[in-house]
Amino acid sequence: MDWGVLLRYWPLIWTGLINTIKLTVEIMIFSLILGLFIGSIRALGTPLLKKLGGVYVEVFRNIPSIVQLFFWFFAMGLGQWNAVVIGLSIIGSARISETFRSGIQSIHKAQIESAESSGLSPWQTAIYVVIPQAIMIVLPPLGTDFLGIMKETSIAMVLGIRELTFQTQEIDARTFRGFEAATAVTVIYLLLSFIIVNGGHYLEGLLKVNIRVLR
Amino acid sequence: MAWEILLQNMGLLLNGYKMTVIITLISYVIALLFGIVLASIRKAQIKYTSNLVGKFVDLMRSMPLLMVIFWFYFFLPVVTGRPMHPLVTIIVGLSIFYATYIAEVVRAGIASVPDGQMLSAISSGLSYTEVMRFVILPQALRNMVPALMTLFVSLYLSSSLAYIIGVNEFFRMATIINSRAFQSLTIFGFVAFVYFATAYPLSLLSRKLERRIIR
Numbered sequence: 001m002d003w004g005v006l007l008r009y010w011p012l013i014w015t016g017l018i019n020t021i022k023l024t025v026e027i028m029i030f031s032l033i034l035g036l037f038i039g040s041i042r043a044l045g046t047p048l049l050k051k052l053g054g055v056y057v058e059v060f061r062n063i064p065s066i067v068q069l070f071f072w073f074f075a076m077g078l079g080q081w082n083a084v085v086i087g088l089s090i091i092g093s094a095r096i097s098e099t100f101r102s103g104i105q106s107i108h109k110a111q112i113e114s115a116e117s118s119g120l121s122p123w124q125t126a127i128y129v130v131i132p133q134a135i136m137i138v139l140p141p142l143g144t145d146f147l148g149i150m151k152e153t154s155i156a157m158v159l160g161i162r163e164l165t166f167q168t169q170e171i172d173a174r175t176f177r178g179f180e181a182a183t184a185v186t187v188i189y190l191l192l193s194f195i196i197v198n199g200g201h202y203l204e205g206l207l208k209v210n211i212r213v214l215r
Numbered sequence: 216m217a218w219e220i221l222l223q224n225m226g227l228l229l230n231g232y233k234m235t236v237i238i239t240l241i242s243y244v245i246a247l248l249f250g251i252v253l254a255s256i257r258k259a260q261i262k263y264t265s266n267l268v269g270k271f272v273d274l275m276r277s278m279p280l281l282m283v284i285f286w287f288y289f290f291l292p293v294v295t296g297r298p299m300h301p302l303v304t305i306i307v308g309l310s311i312f313y314a315t316y317i318a319e320v321v322r323a324g325i326a327s328v329p330d331g332q333m334l335s336a337i338s339s340g341l342s343y344t345e346v347m348r349f350v351i352l353p354q355a356l357r358n359m360v361p362a363l364m365t366l367f368v369s370l371y372l373s374s375s376l377a378y379i380i381g382v383n384e385f386f387r388m389a390t391i392i393n394s395r396a397f398q399s400l401t402i403f404g405f406v407a408f409v410y411f412a413t414a415y416p417l418s419l420l421s422r423k424l425e426r427r428i429i430r
């Protein structure tokens with residue numbers, strides 16, 4: 001074994017880390033927005049909209065991610081980066097929408113009815129009654145969804161994006177030191193997971209002071 | 216006609232699909248057995264060992280599956296001293312990765328069996344292994360079935376990652392045909408359809424069972 005290879009090829013790993021972080025952040029933002037939208041539709045929309053939302057979730061959750069990426073890249077002709085961001089954001093949003101749907105549905109109907117009967121508009125009901133409670137319920141599973149998104153970015157390597165997993169293979173191709181590279185990259189993934197999980201806990205603690213959960 | 220390309224290559228696709236089924240079934244059976252062992256060790260609270268198993272499960276769950284597969288791809292040759300067949304690599308990777316997820320499901324399943332069952336079984340003279348096998352696991356299994364089915368679908372979809380290390384499974388066959396024929400829309404559309412048409416009924420069934428158990 002030759003761990004010195006990690007020092008010599010550190011720039012490759014660094015580029016990989018930057019690309020993994022970039023992908024993760026972009027996909028998190030898009031899937032959060034899209035997921036919130038679809039989750040709200042599935043919880044509060046008309047029967048037809050609910051059904052359409054259900055089809056969206058089922059279709060994108062029951063096809064392998066790698067097949068979806070190839071579909072966007074080869075069949076739809078998107079660029080590599082865009083195919084990955086769009087493909088994984090759609091998959092992420094399908095999962096996140098389920099989190100939001102169950103979060104919204106877990107708020108008791110009586111709360112909404114009493115808010116409305118006390119004269120709040122639907123918007124005010126959403127902003128002052130539903131969302132503050134939903135956030136606390138949704139936050140822990142949302143952390144898991146974000147962790148999933150970070151892990152899923154490793155698939156971007158099949159379209160040639162130079163993220164961490166791609167660079168492992170690259171170092172192996174140049175030096176035959178795949179084992180050392182894989183170990184180093186594994187440690188980096190663990191650190192990223194640690195940051196996401198603990199960031200979620202920190203945010204929960206921060207919000208708990210300001211919002212009291214009523215059930 | 217665009218469909219001709221699929222008919223012409225039906226033999227290849229069928230062989231690929233057989234491989235996908237083989238990988239999925241073998242990996243799932245190993246993962247299930249190994250997962251039950253992991254969960255039982257954790258539950259047994261053996262000094263150090265249980266803790267170590269817990270750490271291992273957490274480690275695997277914060278890593279991307281693709282990275283785990285690569286890890287075994289590079290790690291197995293270091294141990295055995297010769298290149299490993301990609302089929303073995305993918306089965307080892309998938310089964311160990313999913314075993315940790317199954318272990319968590321089994322742990323939750325075991326926790327759903329009331330403590331009194333364990334205590335009375337032990338006090339009636341059964342050994343720990345016997346208690347697990349004849350008293351706890353049969354009861355726990357009923358609650359675990361939906362989650363285990365969800366993981367089965369997830370493993371089935373993930374088996375497409377075998378493409379990356381060069382196993383001739385369904386998705387890889389499709390990419391080979393695509394590189395000859397350049398009819399991406401038909402080919403990847405078909406692949407996506409096959410995965411969806413097989414995975415969706417299972418997802419649906421697992422959700423139906425879940426609802427029945429909750430009721």
